[in-house]
Amino acid sequence: RKNIIISGDAPTIFYRSEGKNKSFKVKKSIKIKMPKSTKLDMNVRHGEVKLAENTKNMQATLSYSRLLASTIDGDETNILASYSPVEVQRWNYGKLNTRFSEAVSLRDVQHLTLVATSSDVTIERLLKSGMLKNNLGALKINSINRDFNELDISIQNGELVCVLPQAPFKFKLEGVATEMTVAESLSLDKRSEGKMVIYTGGNAQTGNKIKINSRYSDVVLRQ
Structure with a gap:
Protein backbone atom coordinates (compact mmCIF):
# COMPACT_ATOMS: atom_id res chain seq x y z
CA ARG A 1 0.00 0.00 0.00
CA LYS A 31 0.84 30.20 -13.97
CA ILE A 32 -1.55 33.07 -14.59
CA LYS A 33 -2.59 34.46 -17.97
CA MET A 34 -3.55 38.13 -17.83
CA PRO A 35 -4.54 40.83 -20.32
CA LYS A 36 -1.69 43.10 -21.38
CA SER A 37 -3.37 46.10 -19.73
CA THR A 38 -3.39 44.43 -16.29
CA LYS A 39 -1.46 46.27 -13.57
CA LEU A 40 0.45 43.91 -11.29
CA ASP A 41 0.62 44.45 -7.53
CA MET A 42 2.43 41.60 -5.81
CA ASN A 43 4.17 40.64 -2.59
CA VAL A 44 6.31 37.51 -2.94
CA ARG A 45 8.43 35.80 -0.31
CA HIS A 46 10.50 32.67 -1.00
CA GLY A 47 9.45 32.23 -4.60
CA GLU A 48 10.26 32.92 -8.23
CA VAL A 49 8.45 35.33 -10.54
CA LYS A 50 8.72 34.92 -14.31
CA LEU A 51 7.19 37.59 -16.54
CA ALA A 52 7.25 36.63 -20.21
CA GLU A 53 5.38 39.62 -21.63
CA ASN A 54 5.63 43.40 -21.43
CA THR A 55 4.77 44.32 -17.82
CA LYS A 56 3.61 47.90 -17.25
CA ASN A 57 3.42 49.89 -13.99
CA MET A 58 4.23 46.89 -11.82
CA GLN A 59 4.19 47.32 -8.05
CA ALA A 60 6.14 44.55 -6.34
CA THR A 61 7.82 43.66 -3.06
CA LEU A 62 10.11 40.63 -3.29
CA SER A 63 11.93 38.93 -0.40
CA TYR A 64 14.22 35.92 -0.77
CA SER A 65 12.76 35.53 -4.24
CA ARG A 66 13.87 35.79 -7.85
CA LEU A 67 12.54 38.02 -10.62
CA LEU A 68 12.95 37.11 -14.29
CA ALA A 69 11.33 39.54 -16.71
CA SER A 70 11.27 40.20 -20.43
CA THR A 71 10.23 43.88 -20.48
CA ILE A 72 9.49 46.25 -17.59
CA ASP A 73 7.64 49.40 -18.63
CA GLY A 74 5.61 52.28 -17.20
CA ASP A 75 6.77 55.31 -15.23
CA GLU A 76 4.72 54.14 -12.22
CA THR A 77 6.75 50.92 -11.94
CA ASN A 78 8.15 50.45 -8.44
CA ILE A 79 9.95 47.24 -7.47
CA LEU A 80 11.57 46.52 -4.10
CA ALA A 81 13.78 43.42 -4.11
CA SER A 82 15.44 42.26 -0.88
CA TYR A 83 17.81 39.29 -0.88
CA SER A 84 16.47 38.64 -4.38
CA PRO A 85 18.27 38.20 -7.71
CA VAL A 86 16.79 40.27 -10.54
CA GLU A 87 17.19 39.65 -14.26
CA VAL A 88 15.45 41.90 -16.80
CA GLN A 89 16.01 41.82 -20.55
CA ARG A 90 14.68 45.32 -21.23
CA TRP A 91 13.91 48.02 -18.65
CA ASN A 92 12.05 50.93 -20.22
CA TYR A 93 10.80 52.98 -17.25
CA GLY A 94 10.40 52.84 -13.51
CA LYS A 95 12.09 52.57 -10.12
CA LEU A 96 14.10 49.64 -8.79
CA ASN A 97 15.15 49.38 -5.15
CA THR A 98 17.45 46.49 -4.27
CA ARG A 99 18.71 45.46 -0.84
CA PHE A 100 21.31 42.77 -0.18
CA SER A 101 20.82 41.33 -3.66
CA GLU A 102 23.98 39.83 -5.12
CA ALA A 103 22.91 39.37 -8.74
CA VAL A 104 20.96 42.22 -10.35
CA SER A 105 21.28 42.14 -14.13
CA LEU A 106 19.58 44.59 -16.51
CA ARG A 107 20.40 44.11 -20.18
CA ASP A 108 18.94 47.12 -22.07
CA VAL A 109 17.99 50.14 -19.96
CA GLN A 110 16.00 53.04 -21.39
CA HIS A 111 15.14 55.12 -18.29
CA LEU A 112 15.92 53.86 -14.79
CA THR A 113 15.81 55.19 -11.25
CA LEU A 114 17.86 52.84 -9.07
CA VAL A 115 18.53 52.72 -5.34
CA ALA A 116 20.82 49.81 -4.46
CA THR A 117 22.05 48.89 -0.98
CA SER A 118 24.63 46.15 -0.48
CA SER A 119 23.84 44.88 -3.96
CA ASP A 120 25.80 44.01 -7.10
CA VAL A 121 24.16 45.63 -10.13
CA THR A 122 25.16 45.21 -13.77
CA ILE A 123 23.69 47.27 -16.62
CA GLU A 124 24.72 45.85 -19.96
CA ARG A 125 23.60 48.82 -22.10
CA LEU A 126 22.35 52.22 -20.96
CA LEU A 127 20.29 53.63 -23.81
CA LYS A 128 18.92 56.98 -22.59
CA SER A 129 19.07 57.98 -18.92
CA GLY A 130 19.80 56.72 -15.44
CA MET A 131 19.54 58.11 -11.92
CA LEU A 132 21.58 55.54 -10.02
CA LYS A 133 22.39 55.40 -6.32
CA ASN A 134 24.54 52.64 -4.85
CA ASN A 135 25.60 52.25 -1.23
CA LEU A 136 27.88 49.45 0.00
CA GLY A 137 27.82 47.60 -3.30
CA ALA A 138 29.15 47.33 -6.83
CA LEU A 139 27.72 49.01 -9.92
CA LYS A 140 28.88 48.09 -13.41
CA ILE A 141 27.81 49.73 -16.68
CA ASN A 142 29.22 47.88 -19.67
CA SER A 143 28.20 50.34 -22.39
CA ILE A 144 26.43 53.66 -22.91
CA ASN A 145 24.60 54.43 -26.14
CA ARG A 146 25.94 57.24 -28.33
CA ASP A 147 22.68 59.22 -28.14
CA PHE A 148 22.12 58.87 -24.39
CA ASN A 149 20.81 61.91 -22.50
CA GLU A 150 21.92 61.86 -18.88
CA LEU A 151 23.63 59.62 -16.37
CA ASP A 152 23.66 60.68 -12.72
CA ILE A 153 25.44 58.33 -10.32
CA SER A 154 25.80 58.56 -6.54
CA ILE A 155 28.00 55.95 -4.90
CA GLN A 156 29.11 55.56 -1.29
CA ASN A 157 31.39 52.91 0.22
CA GLY A 158 31.20 51.00 -3.03
CA GLU A 159 32.69 50.35 -6.44
CA LEU A 160 31.80 51.76 -9.86
CA VAL A 161 33.04 50.45 -13.20
CA CYS A 162 31.68 52.35 -16.20
CA VAL A 163 32.50 52.12 -19.90
CA LEU A 164 32.12 55.63 -21.33
CA PRO A 165 30.19 56.35 -24.56
CA GLN A 166 31.88 56.72 -27.94
CA ALA A 167 30.31 60.16 -28.39
CA PRO A 168 30.79 63.70 -26.99
CA PHE A 169 29.53 64.31 -23.45
CA LYS A 170 30.00 66.65 -20.50
CA PHE A 171 31.59 65.13 -17.42
CA LYS A 172 31.76 66.02 -13.74
CA LEU A 173 32.87 64.00 -10.73
CA GLU A 174 32.78 65.17 -7.13
CA GLY A 175 34.69 62.83 -4.87
CA VAL A 176 35.65 62.48 -1.22
CA ALA A 177 38.23 59.80 -0.37
CA THR A 178 37.75 58.38 -3.86
CA GLU A 179 40.23 56.19 -5.71
CA MET A 180 39.75 56.95 -9.41
CA THR A 181 41.10 55.32 -12.57
CA VAL A 182 40.30 57.16 -15.81
CA ALA A 183 40.69 56.28 -19.48
CA GLU A 184 43.57 58.18 -21.10
CA SER A 185 41.23 59.51 -23.78
CA LEU A 186 39.27 61.51 -21.19
CA SER A 187 41.00 64.79 -20.41
CA LEU A 188 39.92 66.27 -17.08
CA ASP A 189 40.55 69.41 -15.06
CA LYS A 190 41.02 68.92 -11.33
CA ARG A 191 40.45 71.22 -8.38
CA SER A 192 39.94 70.80 -4.64
CA GLU A 193 37.37 72.26 -2.26
CA GLY A 194 38.28 71.14 1.24
CA LYS A 195 38.10 67.35 1.34
CA MET A 196 36.32 67.20 -1.99
CA VAL A 197 38.12 66.77 -5.30
CA ILE A 198 36.24 67.90 -8.41
CA TYR A 199 36.97 66.66 -11.93
CA THR A 200 35.40 68.30 -14.98
CA GLY A 201 35.86 67.80 -18.68
CA GLY A 202 34.40 66.50 -21.88
CA ASN A 203 32.53 68.55 -24.47
CA ALA A 204 30.70 71.53 -23.01
CA GLN A 205 28.70 72.07 -26.23
CA THR A 206 26.73 68.84 -26.00
CA GLY A 207 23.60 68.20 -23.96
CA ASN A 208 24.69 64.68 -23.04
CA LYS A 209 26.13 64.60 -19.54
CA ILE A 210 27.58 62.27 -16.95
CA LYS A 211 27.72 63.31 -13.30
CA ILE A 212 29.21 61.20 -10.51
CA ASN A 213 29.12 61.87 -6.78
CA SER A 214 31.46 59.51 -4.94
CA ARG A 215 32.20 59.01 -1.25
CA TYR A 216 34.79 56.52 0.03
CA SER A 217 34.58 54.50 -3.16
CA ASP A 218 36.58 53.15 -6.10
CA VAL A 219 35.70 54.55 -9.54
CA VAL A 220 36.98 53.06 -12.81
CA LEU A 221 36.11 54.83 -16.08
CA ARG A 222 36.94 53.04 -19.32
CA GLN A 223 36.45 53.88 -22.97
Whole structure:
Protein backbone atom coordinates (compact mmCIF):
# COMPACT_ATOMS: atom_id res chain seq x y z
CA ARG A 1 0.00 0.00 0.00
CA LYS A 2 1.30 3.47 -0.93
CA ASN A 3 0.22 6.72 0.69
CA ILE A 4 1.07 10.23 -0.53
CA ILE A 5 0.40 13.08 1.88
CA ILE A 6 0.88 16.77 1.02
CA SER A 7 1.13 19.11 3.99
CA GLY A 8 2.12 22.74 4.62
CA ASP A 9 2.34 25.84 2.45
CA ALA A 10 5.65 24.77 0.87
CA PRO A 11 4.84 21.08 0.85
CA THR A 12 6.94 18.08 1.66
CA ILE A 13 5.56 14.90 0.13
CA PHE A 14 5.87 11.79 2.27
CA TYR A 15 6.02 8.56 0.32
CA ARG A 16 5.40 5.33 2.21
CA SER A 17 5.94 1.89 0.73
CA GLU A 18 6.60 -1.45 2.40
CA GLY A 19 7.32 0.07 5.77
CA LYS A 20 9.86 2.60 4.50
CA ASN A 21 9.33 6.33 4.66
CA LYS A 22 10.85 8.79 2.19
CA SER A 23 10.31 12.50 1.88
CA PHE A 24 10.73 14.77 -1.15
CA LYS A 25 10.63 18.53 -1.45
CA VAL A 26 8.19 19.69 -4.13
CA LYS A 27 8.37 22.96 -6.03
CA LYS A 28 5.01 24.59 -6.73
CA SER A 29 4.33 26.84 -9.72
CA ILE A 30 1.36 29.07 -10.38
CA LYS A 31 0.84 30.20 -13.97
CA ILE A 32 -1.55 33.07 -14.59
CA LYS A 33 -2.59 34.46 -17.97
CA MET A 34 -3.55 38.13 -17.83
CA PRO A 35 -4.54 40.83 -20.32
CA LYS A 36 -1.69 43.10 -21.38
CA SER A 37 -3.37 46.10 -19.73
CA THR A 38 -3.39 44.43 -16.29
CA LYS A 39 -1.46 46.27 -13.57
CA LEU A 40 0.45 43.91 -11.29
CA ASP A 41 0.62 44.45 -7.53
CA MET A 42 2.43 41.60 -5.81
CA ASN A 43 4.17 40.64 -2.59
CA VAL A 44 6.31 37.51 -2.94
CA ARG A 45 8.43 35.80 -0.31
CA HIS A 46 10.50 32.67 -1.00
CA GLY A 47 9.45 32.23 -4.60
CA GLU A 48 10.26 32.92 -8.23
CA VAL A 49 8.45 35.33 -10.54
CA LYS A 50 8.72 34.92 -14.31
CA LEU A 51 7.19 37.59 -16.54
CA ALA A 52 7.25 36.63 -20.21
CA GLU A 53 5.38 39.62 -21.63
CA ASN A 54 5.63 43.40 -21.43
CA THR A 55 4.77 44.32 -17.82
CA LYS A 56 3.61 47.90 -17.25
CA ASN A 57 3.42 49.89 -13.99
CA MET A 58 4.23 46.89 -11.82
CA GLN A 59 4.19 47.32 -8.05
CA ALA A 60 6.14 44.55 -6.34
CA THR A 61 7.82 43.66 -3.06
CA LEU A 62 10.11 40.63 -3.29
CA SER A 63 11.93 38.93 -0.40
CA TYR A 64 14.22 35.92 -0.77
CA SER A 65 12.76 35.53 -4.24
CA ARG A 66 13.87 35.79 -7.85
CA LEU A 67 12.54 38.02 -10.62
CA LEU A 68 12.95 37.11 -14.29
CA ALA A 69 11.33 39.54 -16.71
CA SER A 70 11.27 40.20 -20.43
CA THR A 71 10.23 43.88 -20.48
CA ILE A 72 9.49 46.25 -17.59
CA ASP A 73 7.64 49.40 -18.63
CA GLY A 74 5.61 52.28 -17.20
CA ASP A 75 6.77 55.31 -15.23
CA GLU A 76 4.72 54.14 -12.22
CA THR A 77 6.75 50.92 -11.94
CA ASN A 78 8.15 50.45 -8.44
CA ILE A 79 9.95 47.24 -7.47
CA LEU A 80 11.57 46.52 -4.10
CA ALA A 81 13.78 43.42 -4.11
CA SER A 82 15.44 42.26 -0.88
CA TYR A 83 17.81 39.29 -0.88
CA SER A 84 16.47 38.64 -4.38
CA PRO A 85 18.27 38.20 -7.71
CA VAL A 86 16.79 40.27 -10.54
CA GLU A 87 17.19 39.65 -14.26
CA VAL A 88 15.45 41.90 -16.80
CA GLN A 89 16.01 41.82 -20.55
CA ARG A 90 14.68 45.32 -21.23
CA TRP A 91 13.91 48.02 -18.65
CA ASN A 92 12.05 50.93 -20.22
CA TYR A 93 10.80 52.98 -17.25
CA GLY A 94 10.40 52.84 -13.51
CA LYS A 95 12.09 52.57 -10.12
CA LEU A 96 14.10 49.64 -8.79
CA ASN A 97 15.15 49.38 -5.15
CA THR A 98 17.45 46.49 -4.27
CA ARG A 99 18.71 45.46 -0.84
CA PHE A 100 21.31 42.77 -0.18
CA SER A 101 20.82 41.33 -3.66
CA GLU A 102 23.98 39.83 -5.12
CA ALA A 103 22.91 39.37 -8.74
CA VAL A 104 20.96 42.22 -10.35
CA SER A 105 21.28 42.14 -14.13
CA LEU A 106 19.58 44.59 -16.51
CA ARG A 107 20.40 44.11 -20.18
CA ASP A 108 18.94 47.12 -22.07
CA VAL A 109 17.99 50.14 -19.96
CA GLN A 110 16.00 53.04 -21.39
CA HIS A 111 15.14 55.12 -18.29
CA LEU A 112 15.92 53.86 -14.79
CA THR A 113 15.81 55.19 -11.25
CA LEU A 114 17.86 52.84 -9.07
CA VAL A 115 18.53 52.72 -5.34
CA ALA A 116 20.82 49.81 -4.46
CA THR A 117 22.05 48.89 -0.98
CA SER A 118 24.63 46.15 -0.48
CA SER A 119 23.84 44.88 -3.96
CA ASP A 120 25.80 44.01 -7.10
CA VAL A 121 24.16 45.63 -10.13
CA THR A 122 25.16 45.21 -13.77
CA ILE A 123 23.69 47.27 -16.62
CA GLU A 124 24.72 45.85 -19.96
CA ARG A 125 23.60 48.82 -22.10
CA LEU A 126 22.35 52.22 -20.96
CA LEU A 127 20.29 53.63 -23.81
CA LYS A 128 18.92 56.98 -22.59
CA SER A 129 19.07 57.98 -18.92
CA GLY A 130 19.80 56.72 -15.44
CA MET A 131 19.54 58.11 -11.92
CA LEU A 132 21.58 55.54 -10.02
CA LYS A 133 22.39 55.40 -6.32
CA ASN A 134 24.54 52.64 -4.85
CA ASN A 135 25.60 52.25 -1.23
CA LEU A 136 27.88 49.45 0.00
CA GLY A 137 27.82 47.60 -3.30
CA ALA A 138 29.15 47.33 -6.83
CA LEU A 139 27.72 49.01 -9.92
CA LYS A 140 28.88 48.09 -13.41
CA ILE A 141 27.81 49.73 -16.68
CA ASN A 142 29.22 47.88 -19.67
CA SER A 143 28.20 50.34 -22.39
CA ILE A 144 26.43 53.66 -22.91
CA ASN A 145 24.60 54.43 -26.14
CA ARG A 146 25.94 57.24 -28.33
CA ASP A 147 22.68 59.22 -28.14
CA PHE A 148 22.12 58.87 -24.39
CA ASN A 149 20.81 61.91 -22.50
CA GLU A 150 21.92 61.86 -18.88
CA LEU A 151 23.63 59.62 -16.37
CA ASP A 152 23.66 60.68 -12.72
CA ILE A 153 25.44 58.33 -10.32
CA SER A 154 25.80 58.56 -6.54
CA ILE A 155 28.00 55.95 -4.90
CA GLN A 156 29.11 55.56 -1.29
CA ASN A 157 31.39 52.91 0.22
CA GLY A 158 31.20 51.00 -3.03
CA GLU A 159 32.69 50.35 -6.44
CA LEU A 160 31.80 51.76 -9.86
CA VAL A 161 33.04 50.45 -13.20
CA CYS A 162 31.68 52.35 -16.20
CA VAL A 163 32.50 52.12 -19.90
CA LEU A 164 32.12 55.63 -21.33
CA PRO A 165 30.19 56.35 -24.56
CA GLN A 166 31.88 56.72 -27.94
CA ALA A 167 30.31 60.16 -28.39
CA PRO A 168 30.79 63.70 -26.99
CA PHE A 169 29.53 64.31 -23.45
CA LYS A 170 30.00 66.65 -20.50
CA PHE A 171 31.59 65.13 -17.42
CA LYS A 172 31.76 66.02 -13.74
CA LEU A 173 32.87 64.00 -10.73
CA GLU A 174 32.78 65.17 -7.13
CA GLY A 175 34.69 62.83 -4.87
CA VAL A 176 35.65 62.48 -1.22
CA ALA A 177 38.23 59.80 -0.37
CA THR A 178 37.75 58.38 -3.86
CA GLU A 179 40.23 56.19 -5.71
CA MET A 180 39.75 56.95 -9.41
CA THR A 181 41.10 55.32 -12.57
CA VAL A 182 40.30 57.16 -15.81
CA ALA A 183 40.69 56.28 -19.48
CA GLU A 184 43.57 58.18 -21.10
CA SER A 185 41.23 59.51 -23.78
CA LEU A 186 39.27 61.51 -21.19
CA SER A 187 41.00 64.79 -20.41
CA LEU A 188 39.92 66.27 -17.08
CA ASP A 189 40.55 69.41 -15.06
CA LYS A 190 41.02 68.92 -11.33
CA ARG A 191 40.45 71.22 -8.38
CA SER A 192 39.94 70.80 -4.64
CA GLU A 193 37.37 72.26 -2.26
CA GLY A 194 38.28 71.14 1.24
CA LYS A 195 38.10 67.35 1.34
CA MET A 196 36.32 67.20 -1.99
CA VAL A 197 38.12 66.77 -5.30
CA ILE A 198 36.24 67.90 -8.41
CA TYR A 199 36.97 66.66 -11.93
CA THR A 200 35.40 68.30 -14.98
CA GLY A 201 35.86 67.80 -18.68
CA GLY A 202 34.40 66.50 -21.88
CA ASN A 203 32.53 68.55 -24.47
CA ALA A 204 30.70 71.53 -23.01
CA GLN A 205 28.70 72.07 -26.23
CA THR A 206 26.73 68.84 -26.00
CA GLY A 207 23.60 68.20 -23.96
CA ASN A 208 24.69 64.68 -23.04
CA LYS A 209 26.13 64.60 -19.54
CA ILE A 210 27.58 62.27 -16.95
CA LYS A 211 27.72 63.31 -13.30
CA ILE A 212 29.21 61.20 -10.51
CA ASN A 213 29.12 61.87 -6.78
CA SER A 214 31.46 59.51 -4.94
CA ARG A 215 32.20 59.01 -1.25
CA TYR A 216 34.79 56.52 0.03
CA SER A 217 34.58 54.50 -3.16
CA ASP A 218 36.58 53.15 -6.10
CA VAL A 219 35.70 54.55 -9.54
CA VAL A 220 36.98 53.06 -12.81
CA LEU A 221 36.11 54.83 -16.08
CA ARG A 222 36.94 53.04 -19.32
CA GLN A 223 36.45 53.88 -22.97
